[in-house]
Amino acid sequence: MDIRTLCLGLLTLRDASGYEIKKSFENDLSDFYEASFGSIYPALSKLTAEGLLTCTAQPQEKRPDKKVYRITPAGRLAFLDALAKPPGRDHVRSDFLATMLFADLLPARHLAQLIDERLVMHRRSILEQRALLKDVKSAGKRFIIDYGLAWHEAAIAYIEENRHLIESEALLTPGGGS
Amino acid sequence: MDIRTLCLGLLTLRDASGYEIKKSFENDLSDFYEASFGSIYPALSKLTAEGLLTCTAQPQEKRPDKKVYRITPAGRLAFLDALAKPPGRDHVRSDFLATMLFADLLPARHLAQLIDERLVMHRRSILEQRALLKDVKSAGKRFIIDYGLAWHEAAIAYIEENRHLIESEALLTPGGGS
DNA sequence: GAAACCATGTAAGTTGTTACATGATTGG
DNA sequence: CCAATCATGTAACAACTTACATGGTTTC
Numbered sequence: 270m271d272i273r274t275l276c277l278g279l280l281t282l283r284d285a286s287g288y289e290i291k292k293s294f295e296n297d298l299s300d301f302y303e304a305s306f307g308s309i310y311p312a313l314s315k316l317t318a319e320g321l322l323t324c325t326a327q328p329q330e331k332r333p334d335k336k337v338y339r340i341t342p343a344g345r346l347a348f349l350d351a352l353a354k355p356p357g358r359d360h361v362r363s364d365f366l367a368t369m370l371f372a373d374l375l376p377a378r379h380l381a382q383l384i385d386e387r388l389v390m391h392r393r394s395i396l397e398q399r400a401l402l403k404d405v406k407s408a409g410k411r412f413i414i415d416y417g418l419a420w421h422e423a424a425i426a427y428i429e430e431n432r433h434l435i436e437s438e439a440l441l442t443p444g445g446g447s
Numbered sequence: 448m449d450i451r452t453l454c455l456g457l458l459t460l461r462d463a464s465g466y467e468i469k470k471s472f473e474n475d476l477s478d479f480y481e482a483s484f485g486s487i488y489p490a491l492s493k494l495t496a497e498g499l500l501t502c503t504a505q506p507q508e509k510r511p512d513k514k515v516y517r518i519t520p521a522g523r524l525a526f527l528d529a530l531a532k533p534p535g536r537d538h539v540r541s542d543f544l545a546t547m548l549f550a551d552l553l554p555a556r557h558l559a560q561l562i563d564e565r566l567v568m569h570r571r572s573i574l575e576q577r578a579l580l581k582d583v584k585s586a587g588k589r590f591i592i593d594y595g596l597a598w599h600e601a602a603i604a605y606i607e608e609n610r611h612l613i614e615s616e617a618l619l620t621p622g623g624g625s
Numbered sequence: 626g627a628a629a630c631c632a633t634g635t636a637a638g639t640t641g642t643t644a645c646a647t648g649a650t651t652g653g
Numbered sequence: 654c655c656a657a658t659c660a661t662g663t664a665a666c667a668a669c670t671t672a673c674a675t676g677g678t679t680t681c
Contacts, residue, residue: 270542270545270546271667271668271669272668272669273668275545278545278548278549281549281552286632286633287632287633287634288630288631288632288633297548298545298548300539301539301540301541301544301545302539302540302541302545303538303540303669303670304669305669305670305671306632306633306634307634307635307636307669307670307671307672308668308669308670310633310634310635311634311635314634329631329632330677331676331677331678332631332632332633332676332677332678333631333632333633333634333675333676334632334633335631335632335633336632336633348549348552349552352546352549352552352553353557355561356542356543356545356546356561357542358542358568359539359540359541359542359543360481360538360539360540360541361478361479361480361537361538361539361540362479362480362481362537362538362539363479363480363537363538364448364534364535364536364537365534365537366479366591366594367448367453367456367476367479367480367534368448368530368534369587369590369591369594370456370475370476370585370587370588370590370591371456371459371526371530371587372586372587372590373585373586373587374459374526374527374530375530379531383533383534390536407548407551408550408551408612408613408615408616409547409548409549409550409551409613409616410548411612412547412548412550412609412612412613413544413547413548415605415609416544416547416602416605416606416609419601419602419604419605420598420601420602420605422601423597423598423600423601424594424597424598426597427593427594427597427598428594431590431593431594434586434589434590435586435587435590437586438586438587449639449640449641450640450641464660464661465660465661465662466658466659466660466661481642482641483641483642483643484660484661484662485641485642485643485644485662485663485664486640486641486642488661488662488663489662489663492662507659507660508649510648510649510650510659510660510661511647511648511659511660511661511662512660512661513659513660513661514660514661
């Protein structure tokens with residue numbers, strides 16, 4: 270599913286501006302999707318040009334107009350059509366895991382630090398997602414946020430239980446450099 | 448980490464041809480990285496041109512020469528340099544989870560089928576990864592394959608325990624179409 | 626007073642995929 | 654006999670990110 274289609278989908282949940290859609294990507298969707306303004310704004314313009322969205326400009330003083338998008342009936346149909354197609358497979362790309370593959374090339378301290386930071390990141394994500402969960406009504410949104418939480422917790426558990434397997438083989442270089 | 452750098456890294460583990468590197472991506476790395484021939488072959492050519500790899504063509508009868516790449520000392524340094532930089536954050540993109548966000552727009556049967564297929568996919572991945580695990584010696588490789596297994600297992604557990612939350616809200620459309 | 630937030634948009638650049646081009650061999 | 658495996662490579666295309674362009678407001 271491309272950004273364009275996801276924007277359309279998010280607008281089935283509520284009317285929103287490009288900026289608010291970006292926030293959505295950074296909050297609820299942050300664990301399994303990303304999008305920058307550079308892809309969101311053009312997507313919204315194009316969808317509007319195609320009649321799948323309408324746009325109402327709310328004049329704001331001393332600021333660019335806030336453009337609130339609303340999905341049209343044609344937009345809803347188009348989105349249902351996209352949803353009906355079998356979902357593609359996940360695309361994952363983890364620098365962290367790629368690095369762990371080469372754990373034995375890293376100085377022990379550096380490796381330990383990377384792992385510690387990873388754990389911190391997971392714990393921070395858990396706190397953020399839990400905070401979001403409080404005012405979520407939609408079952409779908411709750412499901413995916415909880416999924417993210419379960420994933421972060423599983424990752425923490427796995428890493429804590431197994432880090433010794435790679436740390437015991439890491440390079441034992443005494444002096445790091447400076 | 449881009450494909451280019453990962454190819455370089457894989458060649459720190461053993462000499463390999465482009466074809467074999469592709470296999471590696473489809474096996475050990477399949478859960479958290481992907482790469483097509485269209486990115487691998489040009490990457491290897493470029494790395495060779497830059498002196499980070501050497502290439503030995505093994506003539507094969509009735510087949511294109513098999514080009515076996517080997518990392519050079521300069522290549523090793525370049526890779527260590529890349530490893531030293533802090534890893535970027537994960538990039539995940541899951542069509543499945545995006546679809547689940549809109550579970551209430553889907554006919555109940557379709558939703559149930561998507562979830563069932565997802566579970567099948569996870570179970571198949573577990574079998575494949577377990578098979579790979581048998582002849583793995585490197586601690587790093589073992590760590591990441593086990594990580595994948597833990598992830599698949601956590602996903603199955605989560606989905607089985609929570610699918611009812613979205614399935615009870617799915618559209619109750621009696622006739623699907625045909 | 627600096628950083629982050631609000632608010633939109635474009636253009637250039639990166640990175641990668643898909644499809645094409647070629648073709649023998651092996652296993653079911 | 655059909656599909657998969659082995660084996661390499663290129664060109665066109667897609668999709669997205671980064672950086673630029675602009676500028677007031679709120680929070681620490």
